[in-house]
Amino acid sequence: MQSRKILLLTCIFAILSLILELPRASAWQTTKTSSGKDIKWGSGSASYYINPAGGPKKSPQAVLDAMQTWSSVPSADFDFFGVESTSPCTGSYQAENGICFGAINEPGVVAQNSFWYNPATGEMLHSEIVFNTKYKWSIGGSASSFDVQNIITHELGHTLSLQDEYSVSQSANTMYGYASYNETKKRTLEADDLAGICYLYPSQPTPPAPPEQCSYTVTISQSTYAAAGGTGSVTVSTQPGCTWNSSSSSSWITMNTPSATSVSFTVAKNTSKLIRSTTISVANKSFVITQSANIPIKITASPSSIDFGKVKRNTTSAKKSSVVSISGNSINSIALYISGNNYKDFSPSATCVKKSSTSYTCTITSTFRPTALGAETASIDVYVNNGESTLSLPLKGRGL
Numbered sequence: 001m002q003s004r005k006i007l008l009l010t011c012i013f014a015i016l017s018l019i020l021e022l023p024r025a026s027a028w029q030t031t032k033t034s035s036g037k038d039i040k041w042g043s044g045s046a047s048y049y050i051n052p053a054g055g056p057k058k059s060p061q062a063v064l065d066a067m068q069t070w071s072s073v074p075s076a077d078f079d080f081f082g083v084e085s086t087s088p089c090t091g092s093y094q095a096e097n098g099i100c101f102g103a104i105n106e107p108g109v110v111a112q113n114s115f116w117y118n119p120a121t122g123e124m125l126h127s128e129i130v131f132n133t134k135y136k137w138s139i140g141g142s143a144s145s146f147d148v149q150n151i152i153t154h155e156l157g158h159t160l161s162l163q164d165e166y167s168v169s170q171s172a173n174t175m176y177g178y179a180s181y182n183e184t185k186k187r188t189l190e191a192d193d194l195a196g197i198c199y200l201y202p203s204q205p206t207p208p209a210p211p212e213q214c215s216y217t218v219t220i221s222q223s224t225y226a227a228a229g230g231t232g233s234v235t236v237s238t239q240p241g242c243t244w245n246s247s248s249s250s251s252w253i254t255m256n257t258p259s260a261t262s263v264s265f266t267v268a269k270n271t272s273k274l275i276r277s278t279t280i281s282v283a284n285k286s287f288v289i290t291q292s293a294n295i296p297i298k299i300t301a302s303p304s305s306i307d308f309g310k311v312k313r314n315t316t317s318a319k320k321s322s323v324v325s326i327s328g329n330s331i332n333s334i335a336l337y338i339s340g341n342n343y344k345d346f347s348p349s350a351t352c353v354k355k356s357s358t359s360y361t362c363t364i365t366s367t368f369r370p371t372a373l374g375a376e377t378a379s380i381d382v383y384v385n386n387g388e389s390t391l392s393l394p395l396k397g398r399g400l
Contacts (some may be wrong), residue, residue, distance in 0.1 A: 028175065028196040029163040037122035039115075039161045040200050044077045046097060046127065046159060049085035052275075053332075054101035055131060055148065057388040058139045060084045060275050061224065061290055062149040063099055069187065070156055073194060078201040080156060084275055089128050097127045097159075099152070104132040110179055111151045113158040129155045138387055141182040145387075150186045151179060162196045214242035216283040223287055227270040227294035234282040235262045244283035253280060253289060270294050297328030297384055299391040301364075308368035308397030316347075317368040322393055324362040324382055331360060332385050340378030345370055346395050348380055370399025 031039045048067075052059040060082070067080030082099070089100035093116045104112055115127040131137060131151065141147030157175045158164075164177030174186045174193045189197075217237040222230075236244055246255045252268040263282060270276060270291045277290045301324045311317045326334065336350050348366035355361055362382070370376055380393040 028165065028173075028192040028199075030196065030200060031158075031161045031163055033117075033119050033122045035119075038200060039117045039122045039124055041078075041124045041160075044201055045079040045081065046124075047081040047083075048097045048099050048127075048129075049087045050082045051085055051087055051089070051098065051100045053086070054133050054386070055137050056139050056386050057293070058275075059101075059137070059148050061292075062139055062147075063152050064277075064288070064290065066149050066153040066156055066187070069153055069189060070160065070197065073189065073197055075194075075203050076197045076201050077203040078160065078197060080159075083277065089130055091128065093126050095126075099129045099131075101131045101133050101137070103134055104130060110135055110146055111155050113155045115159065124159075124161065127159045129159070136386075141184055143182055145181060146179065147182070147184050147187075150184045153189075154179070154186045157193065157196070160197055161200055162193070165192065214238055216242070216244060216285070218283050218285040220282075220287045223289055225267045225289070225291045227292045229267040229269040229291070231264060231266050232289075233262055233264045234280075234287070236283050237261065238283070246280070246282045248278065248280045250276075250278035252276070252291075253278060255280065267291060297326070297331065297389040299382055299384060299389055300325050301382075301391060301393050305394040305396065306364075306366060308395075310398045310400050311368055311370055313370050313373060313399045315369065317397065319365050319367050321363055321365045324364060324391065324393065326360040326362065326382075326384055327358055328384070328389070331358065333383075334360060334362065335383040335386075336362070336364070337381045337383070338378055339381055340395070342372075342376035343378040345372075345376055345397075346378045348395075350380075364393060366395060368395070368397040370397060373399050 033039060050060045050063050064082050067082055071079045087096060087098060089098040089102060109132055111129065111131050113127060113129045116125045117123060118125060136145035137148055138145040139148055141150065153174055162175050165173055165175045166177050170176050170192060172185055173190045215238065218234060220232065220234045222232045238244065246258055246263045248255050254266045256264045265280060267289065271294055273293050275290065275293045277288055279286050279288055301322050303322050306320045306322055308317045308320060334352055338346065338348055346366050346368055348364055350362050350364045352360055352362040364380055375398050378395045380395065382391040
């Protein structure tokens with residue numbers, strides 16, 4: 001569709017949840033302008049604001065891990081960068097690239113990448129990726145949810161200008177155009193994916209260093225930390241007589257006194273409810289350090305289960321209730337689901353009341369109408385902040 005800005009066109013790519021087989025070429029393909037030019041970034045990098053609102057707790061790290069997968073291709077010259085933000089995705093051209101969670105009304109679309117480009121030159125100008133919140137999301141996937149890292153790795157491929165693939169022989173590829181619950185195979189790149197990025201962004205040969213120039217091999221022990229903090233180290237290998245320095249860009253990381261071949265650092269406890277990232281530099285090489293948020297959330301139920309006892313088959317029992325108490329520093333969403341082999345024979349309802357800025361109380365009430373003889377079970381599953389904290393309330397009874 002035509003954008004309001006002159007010389008800007010927008011393309012939209014979506015990954016679908018249905019597994020269908022459509023005829024398509026068997027090799028990777030790039031997105032092109034009407035005159036046949038490859039659409040691609042003018043520089044070898046793209047930076048995104050990552051807004052995790054509406055998604056799982058560790059979504060920013062999952063996105064950063066996917067970015068690293070594409071950025072680490074040794075024979076390609078392209079780097080992704082990301083930083084957590086509250087900037088919204090607007091669905092229109094703007095200066096910053098964005099990754100968000102939001103509702104997409106098109107049936108079967110799990111996630112969507114919209115990007116804008118100059119039709120005369122093919123230069124990519126802006127990209128916006130949206131995870132569809134009409135589906136459940138988690139880190140690692142489950143039988144009823146999509147894996148954030150799996151899907152974003154695919155959508156970042158569209159940012160590079162790679163098209164969807166639909167051949168059976170390409171079903172293991174990251175750019176295969178369909179996805180399913182509990183799938184993680186798109187996290188890793190296959191031969192077609194590697195060939196595509198190497199064609200679009202080929203690496204430039206590194207000129208040999210002068211004989212007298214110092215060279216450094218720098219490795220880090222760990223780059224992600226829990227909210228409690230911890231320690232890490234960076235080792236440096238270089239020629240005798242070559243010097244190097246180390247520094248941190250944030251006060252919550254302390255660089256200790258270095259030895260000749262290494263330097264240790266200390267990560268302070270994160271007392272905030274936000275994930276945070278910073279950069280340390282050792283021997284002119286930078287490393288991104290990411291630390292989890294400190295968001296303790298507690299869920300309790302009283303009673304901890306509901307037992308209807310013996311009920312005559314096809315007869316409805318009296319109502320029974322349990323009170324679920326939820327407390328924590330940041331409660332963004334509460335969802336309740338019923339599951340289990342006999343869930344259809346239980347009829348639950350729930351009312352949640354906000355007690356304070358950090359406390360909710362949900363009263364769960366249910367009846368039991370057995371349709372079979374013997375023991376029947378189900379459970380009410382409470383999900384806080386899209387599964388960041390969960391509780392299962394067992395329901396049971398016996399049909400007579």
